[in-house]
Amino acid sequence: MRKPEPAIAPARVILSRFVPGFSLVSAAFFIFCFFYVWLRTEPAVECQRYSPVFFLRHSFFAEFLARPGGLAEYAAAFLAQLNIESWLGALVFTILCGGIYFLQRNLLGKISGRTLDFLPLVTPFLLLVLRSRYSPHTLLLAGGLILSLGLCVGRAVLPASPTWLRVGACWVAAPILFYLAGLWALAAFAIVCGLDDALRWKSRVRACFCLAAILVAPVWLHFSGDVDAGKVLNPWGAGLTLMVACAAYGFAPVAAAGLGIYQRLRQAARQKETVPGSTSHGRQKEVAERTSLLRGQMVWVRAVLFVAAWAIVWAGFDTKVHTLAQIEYFTAVGQYAKVPPLAAGISRKEMDPPTELRLQYALYHTGRLCEDLFSFRNQKGWNPLPGLAFRLEACRPQSHVLLELGLVSDAEHFAHEALELEGDRAEILRLLAQINLLKGRPQAARVFLTALSEVPFQGAWPKMWLRALPADVPEADSAKFAWIRSCMLTNDLPHEAMPAEPLLRHLLNRNKDNRMAFEYLMVCYLVQLRMDKIVEALPALDSFGYRQMPRHLEEAILLHQQLTHTQVNLPGPGIRPETVQRFERFGAALRQRLDQTEEGRRQLTRDFGDTFWYFYLARRKP
């Protein structure tokens, strides 16, 4: 007799009606996953830092056709473009994880003959760990897994015979999969096919034939000539990405093998139990009770594992990279006020040259460059225009600074360094288009703009500019361009390296209203401990309309007066009384020789660590 359905169907039943194959636990996972990626990892921030180059043109696509796995890379690069909106990036990732879950659940269900809700979540969890670490290979790994698992499921639904059909399907799919997704996907596919035949259909010969499909890879590489075998063998690099890739690709074969063997052992045990006379009604009841108890315990075990897995994902989140990426993102979108608080949270060890430049840039835009520069003691380079002194990774942020200052040729230099190192990123193409237009090369600007117009989601800006060319820039940017043009040097100053001070002085000679050049020059003098130069530059303060002299300049003047026993004629309202009082306290602290003891130095750091005096004390020559 059919058991009557309950009046109100459980949520699980309702869910499975709409989304076949999904259980409550998996639904919870994917909801959490979406919000976690959207709100915690922030794909838009990730996109700014790591977005791979992608163009919507045939020649770009053709580059990927030349190598095995290239199409999966192409697809991953395209999907990464969707990270431009955090919610969209999170949705894409969640869908990929959902696809993997669904396929893996289906595959393992077929091999084991059981409905598995929890086990297939392992791979999505692994991908989530990778995403939390901002690995640039996450989407490629997910794409390869989907292709591999999809073909595994497709083959698993084939009938048990004839043999040629199952083996043939494997051998037909193998080169296609190798070409689409590379060696790892092929290997996982061939092993799962072999296991399926060996465990479910008990055909070792067929299993061997399936495993032999891996040979497609070496044969392909042998005949394909210029393919980089090393990259085919390991497209993941080293470290965590490689480990997770091993685990993610290895999970399906291992789980299939485990479940298959378990299934066979269970069947053998059942056969033993069903021998006539070996069981009784009481025994069956006992087994049923034990199974029920076990199920109840399993729910708790699953719950604990679920929470533990999320705890691992949460704890594994790369806070450092996230903060650096946020700083990069907020600087790029002009939300400068958000940068200093983030930068304050970075340790000195974690601070890198590009972030330092972005911090200084953001401080300038929030009017705090000469006010709060020394509040960020986690800086290491203390150089606003380092040239190539901070390695090449600082080129992109430096190019922005140089362009805004009016040093357009130097901005071009560093933008090209960045283009070579970081590839054809949209941000660099945009920068170079502006630079070439400012340098009177509209046709070169057109090349960069046309290239940029082929980047997904970046087309509106270059198209607007292309319409305005060759006459000038769009109305929206004309004021900015007019200002930069008014700041650009009109004389040639040939230079090696980056002579920041003379260049900034020439910028001020060219346009005395160039406040950015003035503040960056002041920073140069401050970090070089050249208070005399600051004193010399004080008359210019009035023309920039400062209501109050920036704090660090006040501090430098007070120290200069103290050291040279001179009195400086101050413009405007002069030095704030609180700065004078603080300087007196600093002097008193030094007279007490606080800098001679560990405890005293700690006190100095606490009380005066954000001042120019403290910086001077640490930097001055003995």
Add this chain to the structure above:
Amino acid sequence: MKTSRKRFPKLIYGGTALHLVLASGLAAAAAAADASGSGPKLPRLFPDYAGITLPPNIAPLNFRVEEPGNRFQADLHSVTGPALHLSGRKSTFQIPMKAWNNLLQANAGNPFYWDISTQDARGEWRRFTTATNYIAREPIDPYIAYRLLKPLYNAYMNLGIYQRHVETFKQRPILENSKFDHKCLNCHTFLNRRPDTFVFHTRLSGKVHPMLLVRSNEVARVNQTMGYISWHPSGRLLAFSANKLSMFSHTLGETRDVYDASSNLGIYRVDSNTVVFPPAISVTNLNETWPSWAPDGRYLYFCRAAPLPLQNFRQIKYDLVRISFNIESDTWGQVEMVLAAQDSHLSAAEPRVSPDGRLLLFCLSAFGNFPIYQQSSDLYAMDLGTRAWRRLEINSDQTDSWHCWSSNGRWVVFSSKRLDGLFARPHFAYVGADGQFHKPFLLPQADPAFYDTYLKTFNAPEFVLGPVTVTQDQLAEAINKPKNVLVPKVNAATPPPETGGGEGQSAYHPE
């Protein structure tokens, strides 16, 4: 736009009734335009393929009509054989290879007419003035080899030397630097344009930056740093420069510039694996560079200037000189002035003598010896019989440099930044029997929009008579795991100059 060959098979070849009707209609439209006073004009094409002389074996000159219109038509025809008729809604034309080749080969030596028409929104056709090109009798060498790289400053990641079959659109890498840890490679130089014998320079991490020597497709690594290289036509010698180059920046105009603090010329004897620095071409108080052998091997042309400090870089102007050489007796003559900087008021670089020994092609720029970074760099030719020299009509207002003669002396290929002032693109020009240089044209690409977005520059295009068959793996192996390493013996009788001789190549590598 795809070719209309498949969509309009009957329209491809001239002589069909429909074609005649259409042509007469277009002629009437053109006449009407004349009557209206606006007058027909030459169509704007990209690349500019109007008024050029093209070789009979060049790949189809695919192009784009840069005129407004809803439909576009192109009739390409010559004296004999069927015309090519192309039409469509897109303004780009991709010409079918086979029909193109047939047309060119049947009409070598004949004019080549391009009739372009556009249809406006009202459905009226506008016919432009016929663009008349010429198909030369003399073919061009079938391959060119060039380096592809982005506009570089200090860093380099991806660059390589490539060969392009100019009769088709096939490009294949000779060697990409991804094969050897993304290091630098440059200055590829072929012996008499032979694809099996050439050299190029690499820049690795160690102290010596070796040269790869390929002779009859046998690869050897020569542990000797060399700058600009030139093969003696006998194949027994290589003249090379040893330069101490460094980059500096300008705040106005072209950002990059290169300063050569010290340079000298040396000779690498390939058979004996020895290096000598003959005093005649390696003078201590002069900087010698850009060596180039005459095709008969009797003269070595090069450029030289007195060294000056960097701050006086605008005063550094190189003379163009030559020196006679007898390979049998291994004796050098006296250095002979070919073009003095004080006469030209410009600085000379990259001398190249035509295969018949009649013309000397070289660059002159405002100062320095790095023409590719000089907007003022132009190509000049000197009649070696009369020593008369002139600025060539093929120049643009942007950088023109890195030229090479074809084996028959009828074509030159050179890099020009004329399209945009930033990216160098290869251009070909026909050289008539009278020494006149015809209007140059851009290396054709399968997609006429190729150059619209291409962010790499074509560096040092060199003609080659056939495909380079030595493989990337063979070349990379000679760098990464060399089996055949030659360590040249530097002749003690002629010690390296003070510049450091073979170690002199700087970290800088020209476009």
